[in-house]
Amino acid sequence: MTDALVQQTLKSLKKNNFKAFFAESPERGRKIILEDILPGIGPGVVSYGDSLTLRATGVLEDMRENADSNRWDFMDTFEKGVPGQQLLERRRHALLADIFFAGTNALTYQGQLVNLDMIGNRVGGIVCGPRHVILTIGTNKIVDGLDQAMTRVREKAAPLNARRIGAETPCAKTGECTDCESPARICNVWSITEKSRPPGRISVVLIQGDFGL
Numbered sequence: 001m002t003d004a005l006v007q008q009t010l011k012s013l014k015k016n017n018f019k020a021f022f023a024e025s026p027e028r029g030r031k032i033i034l035e036d037i038l039p040g041i042g043p044g045v046v047s048y049g050d051s052l053t054l055r056a057t058g059v060l061e062d063m064r065e066n067a068d069s070n071r072w073d074f075m076d077t078f079e080k081g082v083p084g085q086q087l088l089e090r091r092r093h094a095l096l097a098d099i100f101f102a103g104t105n106a107l108t109y110q111g112q113l114v115n116l117d118m119i120g121n122r123v124g125g126i127v128c129g130p131r132h133v134i135l136t137i138g139t140n141k142i143v144d145g146l147d148q149a150m151t152r153v154r155e156k157a158a159p160l161n162a163r164r165i166g167a168e169t170p171c172a173k174t175g176e177c178t179d180c181e182s183p184a185r186i187c188n189v190w191s192i193t194e195k196s197r198p199p200g201r202i203s204v205v206l207i208q209g210d211f212g213l
Contacts, residue, residue, distance in 0.1 A: 050078055
């Protein structure tokens, strides 16, 4: 991804009322979140929608380990060993969190977020509910326009995610989307975010490099 396209994307995000930040690495992204974004947000409930890019920053560990000292109430919606139904309830409650962390499947350099979700908790948190949303996105996810964004999600992100979580879907086996009818299908809920409303509700930390799927 060229520097010019990255700068164009950041400019477009700001024009579309997102707060936009650039980080040269996940470590720098973590510092931006902890030092530049979170201090301007009061204490409250913190939760997240799963994101490999977010995990790469280490921010989840900061939220989990320092919840008491920072007055955050960390709601872990993917905690290991917790029954699925209980996790589902946590994901429902996370839609009213004060801060919601997540990633994005594709980002256009026109400043649009494109996502495809299994049950909708991640896209739901991005779209409405949480007071503040913080997204960590690798520059590898930048594409030109909505058509390319949706193609990227279907042809790359979705098959790789299905394989990652062990879903028994055709794409997990072949790497190609067949618009399947599988009971394990992970592609159920699309969202396209053209602008942040209210302005500044969504902060995007764009991280240089190939991060996430």
